[in-house]
Amino acid sequence: MIEILHPTTDSARIAELLDSGFRYVDAWAGSLAELVVLDQFHLAADTPEARVERANHIAALRFDELAARYVVFPWRRTVVKMPDTEQFWRLRTARNRYLVDIGEQRTWSEALIGIAGLSVGAAALSVCSLTGARRFRLAERDTLSATNLNRLAASVCDLGEPKLLLAQRRTLEIDPYTRIDAFPDGYAPEVADAFLGGHGTDRLAVLLEEMDDLPMKFDIRRRAKAARIPVVMVTDNGDNVLVDIERYDLDPAYPILHGRAEFAARWSLAELGDPARRLRLVDAIVGSRITPRMRYSLTQVGRTLPTWPQLGTAAAVAGAVGAMVARLIACGSGIHSGRYRVDLDELLLGAAAGETARWNTLGEAEFRAAMHPGEGSSPATPMVSRAPAHRRGRCAGTS
Numbered sequence: 001m002i003e004i005l006h007p008t009t010d011s012a013r014i015a016e017l018l019d020s021g022f023r024y025v026d027a028w029a030g031s032l033a034e035l036v037v038l039d040q041f042h043l044a045a046d047t048p049e050a051r052v053e054r055a056n057h058i059a060a061l062r063f064d065e066l067a068a069r070y071v072v073f074p075w076r077r078t079v080v081k082m083p084d085t086e087q088f089w090r091l092r093t094a095r096n097r098y099l100v101d102i103g104e105q106r107t108w109s110e111a112l113i114g115i116a117g118l119s120v121g122a123a124a125l126s127v128c129s130l131t132g133a134r135r136f137r138l139a140e141r142d143t144l145s146a147t148n149l150n151r152l153a154a155s156v157c158d159l160g161e162p163k164l165l166l167a168q169r170r171t172l173e174i175d176p177y178t179r180i181d182a183f184p185d186g187y188a189p190e191v192a193d194a195f196l197g198g199h200g201t202d203r204l205a206v207l208l209e210e211m212d213d214l215p216m217k218f219d220i221r222r223r224a225k226a227a228r229i230p231v232v233m234v235t236d237n238g239d240n241v242l243v244d245i246e247r248y249d250l251d252p253a254y255p256i257l258h259g260r261a262e263f264a265a266r267w268s269l270a271e272l273g274d275p276a277r278r279l280r281l282v283d284a285i286v287g288s289r290i291t292p293r294m295r296y297s298l299t300q301v302g303r304t305l306p307t308w309p310q311l312g313t314a315a316a317v318a319g320a321v322g323a324m325v326a327r328l329i330a331c332g333s334g335i336h337s338g339r340y341r342v343d344l345d346e347l348l349l350g351a352a353a354g355e356t357a358r359w360n361t362l363g364e365a366e367f368r369a370a371m372h373p374g375e376g377s378s379p380a381t382p383m384v385s386r387a388p389a390h391r392r393g394r395c396a397g398t399s
Helices: 011-019 028-039 046-062 063-067 086-090 102-108 120-130 148-152 165-174 191-195 214-227 275-286 291-301 313-330 345-352 365-372 381-385
Strands: 001-007 023-026 069-073 076-082 112-116 135-139 179-185 206-209 231-237 240-246 338-342
Touching: 001 011, 011 076, 011 275, 023 135, 028 086, 069 165, 069 206, 076 086, 076 338, 102 313, 102 381, 112 120, 120 135, 120 231, 135 165, 135 191, 148 291, 165 179, 191 214, 191 365, 206 214, 206 313, 214 275, 240 313, 240 345, 275 345, 275 365, 291 365
Parallel strands: 023 076, 112 135, 112 206, 135 179, 206 231
Antiparallel strands: 001 069, 069 076, 231 240, 240 338
């Protein structure tokens, strides 16, 4: 997707690109000054003496001929002069110092992170890259649509483009030395070995699983468990997120999805994809301890909502939390398997976060009745009968 050119050996190619109208960005001069300061912090002082010493130090290091590169971004028709991979890594991680120690930073930068699904997964990818991760395997077959723009940092100029392509571009613009293996047809059993890797150095250090496809959620876990690859899943819960961690690397006997869907453990992929079984699976995986508005929204999937309800708030929080958990695991943290909760509404609203006085909220009992219509009311009953007539059909947020 990009070219990385040497200033001497590739000088003809560089000249060709610039002559053809490619925009030129000089990120080299500013980077040099920052690199010098990293080596000799006293030179950061903005005095005439410090400026002279900086200039002499730069000349002595011969950085320009040794460490400069020209990076070509064809989709932007731009050439950027910037430091090589090692020097750029030092700059990119300079402000991580002490918050992430040097050993952790190296480990994280070298860890191979797999992300299957690039909705919430795209937010996690961005944070992984921002904090210094440089090796990824990405799987996604979907394209960007207008309904994705409530949670994906994207542009209307890119509608219809593959989400995977857009994610690759964003990541390479953060760090062009990032290595990305792309799976544009998404995850499927046919590519499982290539995506997860074997038992050697090509095996994923952590898998962030963010797919909508229920059969593939189970399939990838079965294979990750066999390969002892830890799995992290972050799920939207209104403005909050649920974090599921399965440390198959530490305990290969750990049950898939914490045993919450044990009844489906032996189902075939066709059975897992059966629409009649979907509600039962979603209920088992997500549970009923979710926000009142999320409960209502889930009962509307397939009726007035085309798919899983999501907010930009939750996607942003999920990306940060998922990336943090992946880094902790990759760097050797003993974080345990289990479900973790990040409940911002409870933190900010307290008991009021659980109130069910509005038309678009459901209590836990009503939610379970709606999700299991054979055991009580029909799915529509709790949603309509509980709301006063003058409030039915009003938009969320109105009074």
